[in-house]
Amino acid sequence: MNLAQKLEILADAAKYDASCASSGAKRRDSSNGKGVGSAGGAGICHSYSPDGRCISLLKILLTNVCIYDCQYCINRRSSDVARARFTAEEAIRLTLDFYKRNYIEGLFLSSGIVRNADFTMEQVVRVARELRETHDFRGYIHLKTIPEASQELIEEAGKYADRISINIELPSEKGLRELAPEKNLRRTQEAMGGIRQRIEGSKEEKKHYAKHHRATPRIYASGQSTQMIVGADASDDSSILKRSDHLYRGYRLRRVYYSAFSPIPASSSVLPAKAPPLVREHRLYQADWLMRFYGFNVGELTPSEGALKGNLDLDLDPKLSWALRNREQFPININRASREELLRIPGIGVRSVDRILKVRRWSAVRLEDLTRLRISLRKCLPFIETIDHNPVRLNLDGDRLKERFLPKPEQLEFDFSASRSSALTGEV
Amino acid sequence: MISVAIEQSFDSWRSRAREFLQKGISPSEILWSSREACQDELFHMGEASEKRDRSHVRIPKAFFDLAETVACHREEERWALLYSLAWRISRGGERHLLSLETDREIRRAHAMAKDVRRDCHKMRAFVRFRKVGESATGREQFVSWFEPFHHIVERNAGFFRGRFTGMDWSILTPEKCVHWDGKELHFTEGVSKSYAPDDDELEDLWRTYYRNIFNPARLKLNAMRAEMPVKYWKNLPEAPLIRELTNSASYRVNQMVDRTALTPKDRPKSSYLDGLHESNESLTLSQVPGSIAPYTLDEWREMASCCRACPLWESATQTVFGEGNPNAEIMIIGEQPGDQEDLAGRPFVGPAGKLLNDALSAAEIGRGELYITNAVKHFKWKPSKGSVSGRGPKRLHDKANRNEMKACRPWLLGEIAKIQPSTIITLGNTAAQSVIRQDFRIPSERGVVKGPNDVGFGGKIIATVHPSYLLRVRDRKEKEAEMRRFVDELRLAGDFSH
Numbered sequence: 004m005n006l007a008q009k010l011e012i013l014a015d016a017a018k019y020d021a022s023c024a025s026s027g028a029k030r031r032d033s034s035n036g037k038g039v040g041s042a043g044g045a046g047i048c049h050s051y052s053p054d055g056r057c058i059s060l061l062k063i064l065l066t067n068v069c070i071y072d073c074q075y076c077i078n079r080r081s082s083d084v085a086r087a088r089f090t091a092e093e094a095i096r097l098t099l100d101f102y103k104r105n106y107i108e109g110l111f112l113s114s115g116i117v118r119n120a121d122f123t124m125e126q127v128v129r130v131a132r133e134l135r136e137t138h139d140f141r142g143y144i145h146l147k148t149i150p151e152a153s154q155e156l157i158e159e160a161g162k163y164a165d166r167i168s169i170n171i172e173l174p175s176e177k178g179l180r181e182l183a184p185e186k187n188l189r190r191t192q193e194a195m196g197g198i199r200q201r202i203e204g205s206k207e208e209k210k211h212y213a214k215h216h217r218a219t220p221r222i223y224a225s226g227q228s229t230q231m232i233v234g235a236d237a238s239d240d241s242s243i244l245k246r247s248d249h250l251y252r253g254y255r256l257r258r259v260y261y262s263a264f265s266p267i268p269a270s271s272s273v274l275p276a277k278a279p280p281l282v283r284e285h286r287l288y289q290a291d292w293l294m295r296f297y298g299f300n301v302g303e304l305t306p307s308e309g310a311l312k313g314n315l316d317l318d319l320d321p322k323l324s325w326a327l328r329n330r331e332q333f334p335i336n337i338n339r340a341s342r343e344e345l346l347r348i349p350g351i352g353v354r355s356v357d358r359i360l361k362v363r364r365w366s367a368v369r370l371e372d373l374t375r376l377r378i379s380l381r382k383c384l385p386f387i388e389t390i391d392h393n394p395v396r397l398n399l400d401g402d403r404l405k406e407r408f409l410p411k412p413e414q415l416e417f418d419f420s421a422s423r424s425s426a427l428t429g430e431v
Numbered sequence: 432m433i434s435v436a437i438e439q440s441f442d443s444w445r446s447r448a449r450e451f452l453q454k455g456i457s458p459s460e461i462l463w464s465s466r467e468a469c470q471d472e473l474f475h476m477g478e479a480s481e482k483r484d485r486s487h488v489r490i491p492k493a494f495f496d497l498a499e500t501v502a503c504h505r506e507e508e509r510w511a512l513l514y515s516l517a518w519r520i521s522r523g524g525e526r527h528l529l530s531l532e533t534d535r536e537i538r539r540a541h542a543m544a545k546d547v548r549r550d551c552h553k554m555r556a557f558v559r560f561r562k563v564g565e566s567a568t569g570r571e572q573f574v575s576w577f578e579p580f581h582h583i584v585e586r587n588a589g590f591f592r593g594r595f596t597g598m599d600w601s602i603l604t605p606e607k608c609v610h611w612d613g614k615e616l617h618f619t620e621g622v623s624k625s626y627a628p629d630d631d632e633l634e635d636l637w638r639t640y641y642r643n644i645f646n647p648a649r650l651k652l653n654a655m656r657a658e659m660p661v662k663y664w665k666n667l668p669e670a671p672l673i674r675e676l677t678n679s680a681s682y683r684v685n686q687m688v689d690r691t692a693l694t695p696k697d698r699p700k701s702s703y704l705d706g707l708h709e710s711n712e713s714l715t716l717s718q719v720p721g722s723i724a725p726y727t728l729d730e731w732r733e734m735a736s737c738c739r740a741c742p743l744w745e746s747a748t749q750t751v752f753g754e755g756n757p758n759a760e761i762m763i764i765g766e767q768p769g770d771q772e773d774l775a776g777r778p779f780v781g782p783a784g785k786l787l788n789d790a791l792s793a794a795e796i797g798r799g800e801l802y803i804t805n806a807v808k809h810f811k812w813k814p815s816k817g818s819v820s821g822r823g824p825k826r827l828h829d830k831a832n833r834n835e836m837k838a839c840r841p842w843l844l845g846e847i848a849k850i851q852p853s854t855i856i857t858l859g860n861t862a863a864q865s866v867i868r869q870d871f872r873i874p875s876e877r878g879v880v881k882g883p884n885d886v887g888f889g890g891k892i893i894a895t896v897h898p899s900y901l902l903r904v905r906d907r908k909e910k911e912a913e914m915r916r917f918v919d920e921l922r923l924a925g926d927f928s929h
Contacts (some may be wrong), residue, residue, distance in 0.1 A: 007639050014643040041594040047556045048658060050669055052645040052676050055654030062644060070704060072695055083694040100633050101640075103573065103598055104560045119703035137595075151707070183705050189714060189749065196748045196774035252814060252825035253748060253773070265648045266684060272692040277716050279819040295820040361530040383905030 004087060010048045010097070015264040016078050017113060020170070020265070023048070023133040024336070025059045025108035025143040027226050028165035033141050039103055039182055040141030040164040042165060047108055060111040060145060061101050065089055065126055073183035074271040075235045077262055078115050082269040082392055095138065102142050109143030109165075110134070120151035128156055131163035150187075150194035155238035156196065161205075166257070170230045174246035180234030182273065195254035198227050200395040202255070222388050226257035233287060234280040235264040241313040242303040244290055248301035251294070253414075255355030268371060282387050286315040293322055296353050297346045323349040326386055334388040334395075344360030363391075382408070434584075436466040437510065442501035445495075448514050452488040458518050463510035488521045491604060493529055496841030500544040503582045512540060520711060546887065550581045554588055557663050558602060561631035567730070570613060572599040572623055576627035576666060584609055588616050603627050634668040639858075641669040647680035648687070661709050715739055728757060731845045741838035743809035743831070748773045751803025753846050761796065761924050762852035764843070765805045766861040766897055770826050773810035783899040787858075790914065794921035802850045805830040806865035807839045828899075836865050844886060853890045854924045859897030879923065895920040 030043025038283050048057035066088035068076040068307060077084055089097075098110045107129050112130055117123050127146055134140040147166040148157055161167050169191055176188045205223035212220075229250060231243060247259040263284040266276035293299035304321055305313050306328060316324040326333065326349045337359060344358040354376050360369060364378075369391045385394045385404055433456065437443040444463075451461060451522035466897050498513045516536055519525045531537055558772060560573035560636040573595075584607040591602065592611050601610040655673075664670035700703055716737035732752045738744065754777060771781030779787055793885045813825035819825060831839075843865060847855070856865040867884045873896060880892040895917060904910040 007636055010636060010639050014640050018644045018646050033596040034593050036596065038597045038849060039595050040603070041590075045552075047552065050641065050667065051654055051655040051659040052641065053673055053680070054646045054649045055651030056646075056649075058641070061640070070600065070699060070701060072698070074695065080699070081693050082694060097636070101637065103571065103595070104562070104631065104633055104637070105575070105595075106637050106640075142594075148659050184711070185704065187707075187711050187714065190710075192748050193776070196776075199667055200771075200774050204565035248814070248819060249746065255820075255825070265646055266451075266687045268687050268690065270687065271689065271691045272694045275692050276688045276690075281649060281651075295818055298816075298818050300814065324446050358532045362533050365527055365531060368533075372802075375533045375535075375538060386471065406599050 006093060009087040009089055009093065010063070011067075012085050013067060013089060015117075016064045016084070017062045017111070019262065019265065020113065020147075021056070021262040022111070022145070022168060022228055022230060022258070023059045023062070023224055024166070024228070024258060025145075027257060028143055028183045029221075029225055031141055033139070036139045036141060036389065038141065040139075040140035040269070041107070042109070042141065042143045046143070049106055049108065059108045060143060061098055061109070062111040063089070063097075063113075065091075065094060065112060065114040065130065066117060067115050068117055070118070071116050071183070071185040073186065074230055074273045075172075075182060075267075075268040077269060079271070081271065082267075084269050089128065091130045092219070092406070095133055098134060098142075099140065101356055102140070107142075109140075111145040111147075113147035116149065120149040121153050121156060124149055124152035124156040124160065128160050128163070128383075131160065134383045135163045135324050137250065141194065148194070148198070150191045152194075154197070157194065158201065161198065161201055162221060166226050166228060167224045168228045168230070169198075171246070171250065172230070172232055173236050173237045174231055174243045175236070182236055190251075192254070195227065195229070195250065195256070199254045200222075202227065227254065228256055228258040228260065230260040230262055232264050233261050233272055233284050233315070235384045239305075239313040240283070240287060240290070240315045243287060243302055244294070244301050246417060248293060248294060259291060260292070282317050283315070286317060286321060290315055290321040293325075298343055299406070307396065319405075320349070322347070323408055327408075330404075333386040334387045335386060337373070338363055338389065348378055348383050348386050372423060374413070432460055432462065434462040434464070436464045439465050441499045444502055444510055444513065445498075448517055448689065449513070449665050452517060452521055453533065455522070457522075458511065458515040459894050461511070461514060463507075463514065465507060465510070465744060466896065487735075490517055490521050491526070491529065492519060496551045497540060497544055499528070500547050501540050503547045503586055504543040505581045506543065509543060511541075512536060547581050547583060547586075547797070550579055551583050551587050553663065555584060557659075557667060559631075559666065559668060560595075561628040562602060562633070563628055569637060570597075570599050572600045572629055574603065576603050576624050578666065579604055579606075582606065584619065589617075592616055620628055631668075638669055638672055641672055642676065645676050647676070647683040650677065650767050652677060696895060699871055713737060721841070723848050726845075728846070728849045729852060731842070731849070733841045738808070738839075738842070741809075741835045743807070743811050743835055746812065747809040749775055749776045750804060750808050751778055752808060752842070753778060753802055755802035755804075756799055757802070759800060759802035759850055760853045761801050761856065762847065762850055763801055763803045763856045763858065764862040764866060765803070765858045767805050767807035767831055768810045768823065769826075769828055769899075770810065770812070772911070775827075778805055782902060783897065786901055787897040789923055793918045794925055796921060796925045802846070804843065804846055806843055806862045807835055808842055809839075811835065812861070831861060833869075836861065841866060847888060854893065855888060855890065856921065856924050857894045859893060859900065862897075863894045878920065891924070893920055895926050 025046030026044070028042035032041035033039050046059055048342070049057040049058045051350055052058060066080070067084065068086050069078045070080055070087065072079045072081055078344050094112065101107045102109065106209065112127055112239055114127050131144050131146055134144065138394050144164045145166040145168065146160045148167050148169050149159055150169050171191055172183055172186060179186050201223045202225065208222055231246065250256050251261055261280050261284050263279035265279040270276040290304045293304060303325060305315055326347070332347065335348055337345070342356060342360060345351065345359060346353065355376055358376050359368060362372060367390050369389055370380065384392070385397055388394065435447055436915065437447055494517065501509050501513055520528050522803060528534060528537060537590050554577055558575045558577050560575045561573050563574050565571055584602070584604055588609045591600070591797065595611065603626055605623070608619045608622060610617045610619065612682050665708060715729050715735050716734055717739045719738060719740050720734065735752050736750045738750055751772050758891050765779060769781045769783065772778055788798065811829045811831050813829040815823065815825050815827050855866060860873050863873060866886050866888070867880055871894065873894060877894055877896070880894050884892060901910065901917060904913055
């Protein structure tokens with residue numbers, strides 16, 4: 004098997020992992036080194052695939068041979084997919100060759116489980132070690148970690164990687180038991196806890212170095228993330244978001260990625276192929292944002308009663324949906340409200356809120372000012388009050404207000420079996 | 432009226448602008464334009480009013496950061512716009528202008544800066560180097576062709592130097608070219624595309640990657656176009672694949688759906704897998720055994736790690752069991768693990784643990800003489816207010832309730848029964864209430880405990896405060912006094928046990 008054939012199999016095997024971030028690494032470049040590479044600050048997406056996902060890292064598996072049998076995964080042992088394995092040298096060569104042509108920000112390396120966790124982790128760590136030590140590679144490295152791997156290996160992985168991740172895959176223990184019998188929520192969370200301690204410990208050490216005006220050595224990865232598959236098990240949005248909240252708070256993850264369960268060429272009889280719930284995935288990301296940057300509590304994001312109980316509204320964005328459920332908190336006065344209150348207004352984002360706060364120190368904000376700040380009034384008008392606008396005159400009662408925002412009737416999600424030809428036009 | 436033609440650079444604008452501002456020449460009196468030549472030229476047309484307030488001109492640094500970016504924009508209007516802003520800030524009494532994003536000129540400047548930043552970013556993303564050979568010293572040599580929309584080659588050169596230090600490279604553009612030879616950046620005049628190489632042996636592999644990282648089941652062309660605008664496609668080696676991948680997507684998905692689903696295979700012979708399955712099955716224990724008698728302390732610990740007798744396990748990471756000398760004379764019982772203990776799986780490793788260690792060494796009690804545990808063995812917490820990703824603690828300690836204390840009690844009783852200490856020190860209310868009696872109150876009944884206790888312990892019991900209480904005392908003097916009292920109480924235990 005030649006390199007191109009291996010790449011075909013091992014890139015295909017890696018594509019179901021949504022993570023692509025190359026941001027947040029320690030700032031560095033190759034100016035005093037003998038190799039190439041820089042990182043730090045905002046990541047760069049070097050290309051985009053027609054599936055709308057960015058291509059930032061060379062995302063590959065070292066091998067797609069796997070002894071686990073996770074039903075949602077193309078690489079599970081029951082799958083009949085073609086198998087391949089990169090040697091460490093091949094993975095290193097590809098990374099460097101791609102990097103020097105500016106195709107990528109670095110490497111995202113993962114692997115099927117071969118023999119056991121430690122054996123697999125050793126192979127993965129070896130690639131990272133040689134990239135850093137032999138080739139002085141200073142680009143971005145993201146390593147997928149196995150919760151059951153030894154502490155020493157997790158320690159070493161973090162020494163070379165900018166980001167470490169362990170995929171939680173499903174939000175509940177029950178889901179894992181049914182679909183991923185080798186995985187376990189508790190072991191995963193314990194490992195995440197250990198990684199958080201290492202990341203924080205290395206931050207403390209960095210402070211210490213800075214205090215003594217010494218250059219900081221490479222200590223540990225600067226962040227960890229995870230991925231949850233949406234739509235493979237029966238978990239509702241509320242339990243997915245609660246798990247995320249738990250992970251963000253407990254283990255300080257940088258990101259939780261949500262990945263709509265997508266049909267794979269070798270689907271399992273337990274999980275037949277169906278259209279990926281892309282709208283749901285999108286709504287979960289929006290809700291995630293509200294938890295991370297808008298001060299929303301996880302309990303507020305999904306309705307606690309009614310037909311949608313425990314789930315996000317697919318037709319409306321979660322902030323608008325929350326506002327409609329909490330009409331009594333509006334209107335919010337743009338000129339007087341606190342930052343926290345402004346963040347609750349549908350259609351107004353964090354940056355716009357900060358701009359409003361700056362502007363209103365000097366003059367009262369009018370509707371036309373909002374337009375100048377490129378805020379779309381369509382969404383926020385019924386919820387705000389300015390010196391020249393009071394929503395009372397819109398005279399919108401509960402139901403009519405909601406109708407105002409509902410999309411024009413059109414089919415958003417498709418069932419493959421029902422209407423195949425149109426199944427793939429469903430952009431969000 | 433003054434007409435000034437400046438070189439396409441921020442510096443030449445700045446030196447002119449400074450001069451005009453000092454002379455007090457208003458924006459309406461100047462006509463700005465760009466020129467290619469190296470020297471600026473200044474034409475006086477008619478009566479340029481030399482006004483003549485030469486006072487010092489002060490402009491905030493933030494403006495220069497913005498102006499430096501705007502200066503790279505391709506639109507000619509930028510020089511006049513920048514001068515007008517500089518004038519309004521320094522002479523027009525609008526020093527706060529930069530924060531007024533509703534102002535027309537500020538909005539325009541921000542929009543232009545955004546165009547420039549985006550173009551810079553896209554250049555960093557979409558430059559594709561092609562290898563042309565190796566130098567005599569063995570350095571690989573690469574050349575790229577790129578067509579920026581603004582004057583950003585110089586602005587971006589440092590980025591490429593920092594990233595690709597270890598190789599020689601040139602980026603050719605129609606307006607200006609930049610070259611790196613390992614020592615210095617050189618800039619030369621722009622060239623045509625025919626100067627750039629038109630292939631690289633790696634591009635086939637890159638296209639292989641591009642083709643296979645694409646998931647046909649989630650076609651989202653608009654999302655792709657928004658971030659990778661069509662105008663860049665002509666210089667991207669992977670772009671010709673887009674049409675093919677898009678067109679074949681639905682066929683590929685239908686094929687997946689049509690395939691017969693595979694049934695799960697049996698577990699292969701593997702001791703590693705057996706171990707995982709065994710561990711997964713043994714991870715729950717909803718009934719706490721009545722007595723520790725048939726078990727060793729290690730078995731007790733193992734069982735406790737699977738405890739689900741109350742709901743606290745759900746939001747915690749793990750059970751935090753006691754640890755220390757199994758033959759200890761002194762047993763310290765705290766309230767419950769905190770954020771750090773929950774992650775480490777060990778008691779008293781966080782800030783309160785650190786303080787306890789200090790106090791113990793002040794009392795001359797070594798940790799080796801102790802067994803340390805908690806009354807409740809899972810971390811109970813409530814969420815902090817505000818966003819989950821920001822600074823500060825995210826899980827705030829929450830007091831365990833009666834039921835939770837009760838559910839955890841058998842584990843503690845087992846520990847006491849196995850360790851058989853001569854002295855127990857309880858830290859804080861929860862521990863004291865768990866061990867002594869339910870209505871025990873720390874500040875009033877603090878010290879050596881007389882009378883019976885709920886665990887039927889025959890040795891000495893000392894009830895004192897929890898070290899986290901000491902952490903909360905603000906006043907320094909009070910804190911020192913409290914610490915002394917705490918150490919004295921610990922020492923009391925040391926005396927008893929010797």
